[in-house]
Amino acid sequence: MNNKRSRFFPLFLAISAVIIIAGILLYAFIGFNTSPDRPAAYTLEVKYGVVIGNDADQQEKVRELAESSMEKHGIVFSEGVTAPVVDGDSLAETTDTILSYELAASSDEAALKAVVEEINAMEEYRGARVYASYHHLEELRYFEAEWRAAVALAVAAIVALGYVTIRFGVSCGVAGLAVMAHDVLLSLSILAVARIPVYAFAPAVYAGVAALVSVVLWLVVCMRLREKFKSEEYASMNAGDVVRSVMDGALLPVCLTAAVFAAVVCVLGLVGVVGTMGVVLPALVSVAVPVYSTLLIAPNIVVPLKRMFDKRKEAKKGGYAAVKKGAQKSE
């Protein structure tokens, strides 16, 4: 086993443990940073009817007035979105339109009142006027999806690693399970501790991504481990040496595989999503953590397990040989 890798194993474990504990505590008390979802926010709504709705210049005037007024009062606002008002029963469009802006939860109410007054004082256009109002929104969260996600990933990990156990042996299966649990928990904990902004639904998906990358990377290592353990070379080596040589060789394939996943999330986040920070950073964490654990933590788990199972095997063989010898003697 690589001396550094095993020497620093307690340190790696301690780092993970500290982050995971901190993450669990933070999640329990304040949850994830779901600011992209605006769990608490203000909105400014400007409603106008068909007379203004049919005149692009007037609409632009309304927009300019609203935005200049907010700027004047130091209110930070998102890009204005126009939405047609619909009938609640049929969802058919009415003649009214609402121009709305999302504002930070920290917006000053006095300033908002002033903005509303300024917009409402806008001169009538062909007998039509605009109507502005601001509103405070507070999300009512529900959690069923979150606990179901935790159960789903736990069961899925056991099933997937059950397959790994059948194909690659108990030591690989158990180590893989430990690593996957570590990866999912550590990825989510980093999101919670570093207060990385995520959509409220996203942590479950990022946990899924971490589990997926974890199982893929661990399989890359397992394939090499099996080849090595099956080779004649292994007979003259101990488990630690085999794992070390495999891990040295697996460094490049593991990193390249992770790089493919990282490239996918980076491009998707940087090109495909306007609010890049909400996707790239957390997804990169979910890819990077399995690389760390596959290269630095998993080998230290698989070696003692392999030794233990090899000893058991030998003991069984020994026991069987002794029984066979005894039987031959008695004959």
Next chain:
Amino acid sequence: MSKIKSALALALITVVLLGLCFMCTVSFSYGTDNMYTFNSVISMMEKDSLLGGGLADGVNYVGGGYSAVFYPEGVISAQEYEDNLEELETASAEAAADKKDEAEKAVKEYKEKYTASESGSLYFETETVMEDGEISEEFGEKLSAACELMRSRLEQYRIEGARIDLRDGYTIEMYLPRLSGGQAVAFGYFSAMGEFTMAYGADEDSAQPLQLKTGETVRDYVKGARAMTNGTTSFVAISFTKKGRSTVAGWTSGAAETNGNLYFYVGERAVVSLPVSEAIDQSTLYISGSYTDDTARAVAVTIDTALKGTAPELTLTLGQATRLGASLGDLALPLLYAAFGVLFVGMMIFFFIRYRMLGFVQLYTFLIYFFPMVLCVWAVPMLHLGYETALAVLFGAALLSISQVMVYETAKKEFALGKNITVVVKTAYKKTFWHIFDLHIAVALLAVVTFLISLAELRVFALALTLAAVFSGLCALAVGRFLWAALMTFARNKGKFCNFRSEVQEDE
């Protein structure tokens, strides 16, 4: 494989892929005055609330969602207050001299009837909502119970991207993504407050409600409700207790002679109105009709939560509803497609540089993986286009690419030993078969179990990943090998075709 067979196979695959490419990506209008439109599969795909896009007809829009604000009894919007006041004031100004006092009194009374909220966006009816100049405790409790009931209904409705907010402290705003369908039904039923009950009669006015004896509740008659779908028909299934079954059987015993209606109410809203023409004597009543999967679930959730939860005595009125586009803006969808394009180009550059003409094998293999995935996202009801689906499709493509690289690198090493290319391909697939198989099976197992247990976006991600793992596995193990064999028949120098070098030849 002979050259003719290869050429035919490749031509056929190319035509199919071109057809799929056209079907999936091109939208256009045709006919006199462009009366008809052909919408591509990608444009017709359901999009989640973050994404959205218009169809080729320029009228219909897929994605985004609807938002509705519910006002509790005794609370009105500032606009409604001002409009009403303006109307009264105009009437007062225009009133004849003998009716002037009366009109002015009406204005004064209206002003006294309401108190403005701190923000000025709401007005409270003093008699109903206020107590000693403040919002009454009773109203606050009723509102909290109503919020909790609507929250639990939305939670049980299980639609990705749905959201509920407390607006201005005293109104409730609900957002439902368009992909759910049946938003109007959900808005109407989820805001129904009050006790669950049932009645039977010729019409709603004359229907006799269920008479509960002392100590009884409606749960002694009705166990619960759930939604079911059989093929294309959706049902609401209402389960009765023995007592409930005999009550309904008694009510409907004469239905064969005199038709009646069975009503199920939540508060004052009839959520189910069932015409009865024969006696009903069943422990579970299956009601179909015009329900879709979503509307059936909305009705079942409304009944079930009213039956099992609290029943706040608060009437909610839908005040304002809006139709919203993609929450991430109109550019979100084109940018997502651009991301796919960038990754595709990046992948192809890598394969063409490293493996030369084998890049064509990867191109065909990838397209054979990609288009069925697109069709699945369009056709499978549980799937829709969102970031989680995109991530799953791209991860599947990543698995496919990794598998192909594993095969090609193994083949490269084998070729370097001086082996014949046919032997090289065989050996490479033989050596990597179990690696690729294990990789895909483990991912598929992980995804399928997650799909079976999880909810919302993770469920969509897991389902898309399951399909991606299956298609990627098939493409990597079967399609890729076939295409390699077919394309290589046209190469004179096989090693050059694949950018492989034989060390033995070089030594010689």
